[in-house]
Amino acid sequence: MHIGPREIAGFLHLGRSAYGRSVAATDDESAQSTPRLSRADFVTMGITFFSLGVTLQVLMIENGTSTTRAFVASSVIFSATSQFAYLAVRDGGGSDWAGIIAGWVVATRFGILAVSLNPRLPKGVVRRVLAALNAFDPNVAIAVQQSNPRDVEREFWRTTAGMMLGWFLGVGVGTFLGDIVGDTSRIGLDAVFPAALLAIIGNLLRQRDGLISGICGALICLLLIPFVPAGFPIILSVFGVAVALMLSRQPAVETRSAS
């Protein structure tokens, strides 16, 4: 399965025309018109990352993390998913390391984003390292869709700037609000992040194998929660992939290795 821009960040509906194509069309990236983010796209993306930043800070502070620590964590980790996985494990009574490993496991998403990004970047180790460290869904999706190789880096950083502006403003405001907002569950804040995650992987789940993998991961986690220490249900959910591969009908490997 090829992870195209649609699977990566179709959820933001950025560069609408480019995302409107079929999944198959995204394989042939050179044939596409070059997507460029409109001002409305920047605002949408900024608001999205702003709201995630606020939510994460408020929930972290409510969970007992000090405001300084919460601010530092969200400024350096660059993976809200990992922070939420860690917090969920700790909330369930899991050990520090169980939380950390759960955080690592869910961050594989970003490693895979870096895999798609790297071949499209110009040569130069420093520039590639800096770009890889900033690999998120929207900027990678935009960068890999550029038809002109010279535009890849510029569009990547343009998108990154919009994202980061929203994120750090959100983290700042959230850190400030953390002490003020009272009962966060009253306004449904605890439903925000699971819903956001679902939207982020929505396009992956629309593919048969992606859906099987997702359902298996969810079932493994659900079945294990009552029986194993917190953290392990998330860590062991990686085996959902094995089931998806077994049930998969695509004999993609044989054709490639035989040639």
Next chain:
Amino acid sequence: MTTLAIVAITIGVWGQRLAGAFLVGPQLEKRPNLSRAASLLPAAVVMAVIVQLTVTRAGSLTIDARLAGMVVAIILVWRKAPFLAVVLAAAATTALIRAFA
């Protein structure tokens, strides 16, 4: 979050991005099987985090208004609603049920 957790998760997240770009990426091109497994991994683990965040409270299974919020989110994601609509609808559903239950 403990200091250890902040440091360890930062190293893990940054390290995976670098490993993806420089070590794993070139290998994946040669191994389509591994590449497929890698691309399916986010679906499995992110769904597990979603389950954990939706139906547990302090480590045990707890069904509450969050689940209703997630059902709304599932429908909206399926219908390709915009990101902010999904998030706001899930939060609003959860909040409304709590207010009236």
